[in-house]
Amino acid sequence: MLFKSNDFSCHDRAYLIRQELQGFxxxxxxxxxxxxGDKVNVFAAEKAVATTGNLCRCIWMPTQDAVYQNIRYHGKKEGVPVVDDNGRVLSEVVRVxxxxxEANIIFATGHSSPEESITLARKAREVGVRKCVVTHANSGIWKMTHDQIKRCIDLGAWMEYSYITNLWGPGNGTARFRADE
Structure with a gap:
């Protein structure tokens, strides 16, 4: 099982759970x-993989604070960027x-745009990432075309399909989202 939180690290909690549930x-x-921080934090990534006995197995690029998500949902170009204004992957993202x-863990694209996700997958391959996951390939504002998905797969990325979008819409806990987004 892999824990994910949009705001807090989870590898420390995994460590504590393992102490109580031996073999889990x-x-x-x-x-x-x-x-x-306001940009991808290399120090946080370094500490995540250096502590708790290699229990951090995935580093996601920004999710709730992704620039693309803020543009699409709030009309504001703010958040934690992953590419520069010319579409090049930022140096701190490359370092992550x-x-x-180096740790042979998952690099995930987070809530990056479909085109940013392709760019990240390409750069991850160049850097030597063996486990790249493109997040939310099928949902909401991240819905990728067949061609975009194929490009990511050709770059060696795995595609994450989110089940939660089946729970959106009237009568569900996330009614503010349309079921077909």
């Missing part, structure tokens, strides 16, 4: 949201990719 395979992760490659 549980791991943690880290999302690069604003709780770690290197950390993921």
């Amino acid at each position: 395979e549980v791991f943690g992760s880290l999302c690069m949201n604003r709780v770690h 990719m290197e950390i993921c490659a």
Whole structure:
């Protein structure tokens, strides 16, 4: 089992759970949201993989604080960026990719746009990341075309399909989202 929180690291909780439930395979992760600063935080990534006995198994790029999500949902270009204005992957993101490659853990695209996700998958491959996951390939504002998905797969990325979108819409806990988004 892999725990994910948009705001807090989970590898420390995985460590504590393992202390109580011997033999239970549980791991943690880290999302690069604003709780770690206004840009992707290399130091936080380094500490996540260096502590708790290698229990951090995934580092997500920004989710709730992704620039793309803020543009689409709030009309504001704010948040934690992963690419520059020319679409090039930022140096701190590349360093996190290197950390993921060195630790052989998952690098996930978070709530990046479909095109940003392709760019991240390409750069991750160049850097030597062996486990790249494109997040939310089928839902909401992240819905990718067949061609975009194929490009990511050709780059060696795994596609994450989210079940929660089947729970959206009237009569559900997330009624503010349309079921077909």
